[in-house]
Amino acid sequence: MFLTITPNACVDRVLFIDRFVAESTMRTRKAVDSVGGKGFDVSVALRCMGQETLAVGFKAGAVGAALAALVGSYGIQTDLVEVPGETRIAHVIVEEALHRHSHVTTRGYSVSPAAYDSLLDRIRSHLSRCAWVYAGGSLPEGMPEDCCQTITRLVHEHGKPVLLDVSGSPAWLALPSRPEILKMNRQEFQATFDKNPASMDELAEAAATLAAARGLSAFVITCGREGILAVTPQSTTLTRGPQMQEVNAAGAGDAASAALMWRLSQGDDWSQSLRWAAAAGAATLLTEATAESDLQTIKELLPKIEQKQF
Numbered sequence: 001m002f003l004t005i006t007p008n009a010c011v012d013r014v015l016f017i018d019r020f021v022a023e024s025t026m027r028t029r030k031a032v033d034s035v036g037g038k039g040f041d042v043s044v045a046l047r048c049m050g051q052e053t054l055a056v057g058f059k060a061g062a063v064g065a066a067l068a069a070l071v072g073s074y075g076i077q078t079d080l081v082e083v084p085g086e087t088r089i090a091h092v093i094v095e096e097a098l099h100r101h102s103h104v105t106t107r108g109y110s111v112s113p114a115a116y117d118s119l120l121d122r123i124r125s126h127l128s129r130c131a132w133v134y135a136g137g138s139l140p141e142g143m144p145e146d147c148c149q150t151i152t153r154l155v156h157e158h159g160k161p162v163l164l165d166v167s168g169s170p171a172w173l174a175l176p177s178r179p180e181i182l183k184m185n186r187q188e189f190q191a192t193f194d195k196n197p198a199s200m201d202e203l204a205e206a207a208a209t210l211a212a213a214r215g216l217s218a219f220v221i222t223c224g225r226e227g228i229l230a231v232t233p234q235s236t237t238l239t240r241g242p243q244m245q246e247v248n249a250a251g252a253g254d255a256a257s258a259a260l261m262w263r264l265s266q267g268d269d270w271s272q273s274l275r276w277a278a279a280a281g282a283a284t285l286l287t288e289a290t291a292e293s294d295l296q297t298i299k300e301l302l303p304k305i306e307q308k309q310f
Contacts, residue, residue, distance in 0.1 A: 001052045001053065001054060001129055001130050001131065002042075002043075002051060002052070002053045002054075002133075002134065002258075002261060002262070003054050003056065003123070003126050003127070003130040003132070003133045003134070004040065004042045004043045004053060004055045004133075004134045004135075005039050005056050005057065005119075005123060005133065005134065005135035005136075005151060006037040006038060006039030006040045006055065006056070006136075006137060007039075007057065007058070007111075007119075007135075007137060007138070007139050007140055007143050007147065008037060008088070008108060008137050008140045008143075009036070009037035009057050009058060009059070009067055009087050009088070009108075010036035010037050010063075010067070010087060010089060010105065010108065011033055011034070011036055011063055011066060011070070011087065011088070011089050011090070012033070012034045012036035012090050012092050012250060012251075012289075012290040013031060013032075013089050013090065013091050013092065014032040014033075014034060014092040014094060014248055014250070014288060014289070014290065015028045015091060015093050016028055016029045016031070016096055016288070017029065017093065017095060017096070018095070019095045019096075019097045020093060020102075029096070030288070032288050033070065034070065034289035034290040034291075034292070035067065035070050035071055035074075035290060035291065036067075036090045036250075036290055037057065037067075037137055038136035038137035038165055038254055038257075039056075039057060039134055039135060039136055039137060040055050040057065040067075040071055041251045041254035041255075041290055041291035042134050042136070042254045042257050042291070043055045043071065043074070043076045043258075044071075044074055044251070044254075044289075044290070044291040045255035045257075045258035045259070045280065045284070045291045045292075045293065046258045046261075046262065047075055047076055048255075048292055048293045049258065049262060049280070049298070051258075051262055052077075053076055053077070054076070054077040054078070054130070055071060055076050055077070055078050055079075055080075056078075056079050056080070056119065056123055056126070057078075057080055057081070058080060058081050058083050058087075058109060058111060058115065058119070058140070059080040059081070059087065060082070060083045060084065060085045060087045060108070060109035061085060061086035061087055062086070063086055063087040063088070063089060064080075064082075064086070064087035064109075067087055068080060079122045079126065081115050081118045081119050081122065083109050083110070083111060083112070083115045084109065084110075085108065085109035086108065086109060087108055087109060088105055088106050088107065088109075089105070090103055090104070090105040090106075091103070091104040091105070091106075092250050092290070094247075094248055099245065100249075101248060101249050101250060103250075108140055109140055109141075110140060110141040110142045111140050111141070111142035111143045112142060115142075116142070116143060116147070123151065123154060124154060124158075127154075127155060127158040127160055128158065130160060131160075131261075131265040132160065132161050132162070132163065132261040132264070132265055133151075133155045133160055133161070133162045133163070134162070134163045134165070134257060134261060135148060135151050135162065135165070135166070136163075136164065136165030136166055136183070136254075136257070137165070137166070145169045145170055145173055146170075146173040146174075147170065148164050148166050148171070148174040148179075149173050149174045149176065149177045152174055152177035153177050156177070161180040161181075162179045162180055162181075163179065163180065163183060163257055163260070163261055164179040164181070164182050165183040165253075165254075166182075166184065167184045167185075167188035167189070167191065167192045168188070168191065168192055171184065172192070175214045178215055178216065178217065179216075179217075180217050180218060181220055181260070182216055182218070182219050182220070183219075183220040183221070183222070183257060184220075184221060184222075185221065185222045185223070185253060186203070186221055186222070186223045186224070186226075189207070189221050193210060200223070200226060200229070200238060201310065203221065203223075203229060204236050204238070204310040205310075207221055207229060207236070208310075217232075217233065218230065218231065218232045218233070218270075220260070222252075222253045222256060222281070225243065226238070226240065227239050227240030227241070227278065227306075228240070228256060228274060228277055228278055228281070230270065230274055232270040233270070234269065234270045234271065235270075235271075235309050235310075236309065236310040237270070237274060237307055237308065237309050237310070238307070238308045238309075239275060239277065239278045239306070239307050240278060240305070240306045240307075241278040241279060241282035241301060241304065241305055241306075242282060242301065242304045242305075244282050244285045244286060247285060247286055247287060248285070248287065248288055248289070248290065249285055250290040250291070251290035251291030252282075252284045252291075253281065254291050255280040255283070255284040255291055255293055256277040256278065256280055256281040257277070258280065259273070259276040259277045259279070259281075260276070260277040262276070263276045263277075271307065275305045275307065276298070276302065278305045279298045279299075279301040279302045279304075279305055280293060280298050282301050283297040283301055
């Protein structure tokens with residue numbers, strides 16, 4: 001079983017339009033409400049791969065109730081802390097003519113110290129039966145910035161591995177706890193570490209240097225169409241899927257996280273696990289709902305994955 005932690009949950013309202021035209025009336029071709037929040041999306045991706053997962057997080061208001069129902073519809077177990085306020089809605093604007101998407105997110109709930117303590121208690125209660133723990137995404141108001149460090153240490157006390165998908169201060173503060181995998185996207189890497197590598201070679205060098213200096217076991221950076229850059233105990237590798245005619249790119253990185261944990265838990269080496277991650281991310285591009293895919297498509301994409309070592 002895989003445990004996922006989502007501090008800042010949301011409903012993704014995916015709006016399909018031809019293209020965004022400022023100062024005009026635009027009508028959607030279709031609107032799809034789907035699961036949002038990184039940890040919840042990882043759970044969705046895991047279920048699409050046939051894996052058991054339990055999602056821990058917060059729930060607030062009518063949107064939170066709707067989100068809990070969406071999560072449950074995938075067969076995902078949940079243990080959610082009820083908090084005052086309202087869960088966010090993230091409007092995902094998909095411009096079909098341009099094959100790109102943007103996010104407009106509303107403000108969400110606040111977390112009290114008591115609610116945070118309750119979240120930690122719930123995480124603690126499930127650790128004995130999980131293979132991996134995932135925690136990621138932005139933090140809601142009231143959540144301490146060192147929460148990822150606290151969660152990582154708690155997970156390690158129970159002898160379990162953790163993948164953190166965070167950036168900025170939460171990532172910096174979590175570094176001393178040495179998560180098994182630290183993951184972020186390229187823009188987050190640049191902002192977090194104040195670096196602007198001009199090429200993939202420069203990015204690989206900068207990431208490898210940081211991983212060595214901070215004692216990270218693995219550092220994974222998703223780079224969109226350019227692939228997944230990973231500094232691992234085996235090598236520094238760029239893994240890239242085939243170019244896809246994307247439907248909705250939201251959640252592709254979360255699907256990659258899901259596949260990475262799953263395959264590592266099965267004993268695959270890093271090279272093969274990253275191939276699965278790239279295939280899962282590519283398969284997610286073909287669906288309308290955030291982080292959805294199907295295992296058969298992932299398997300069909302595996303032979304098309306390319307890898308390059310630095």
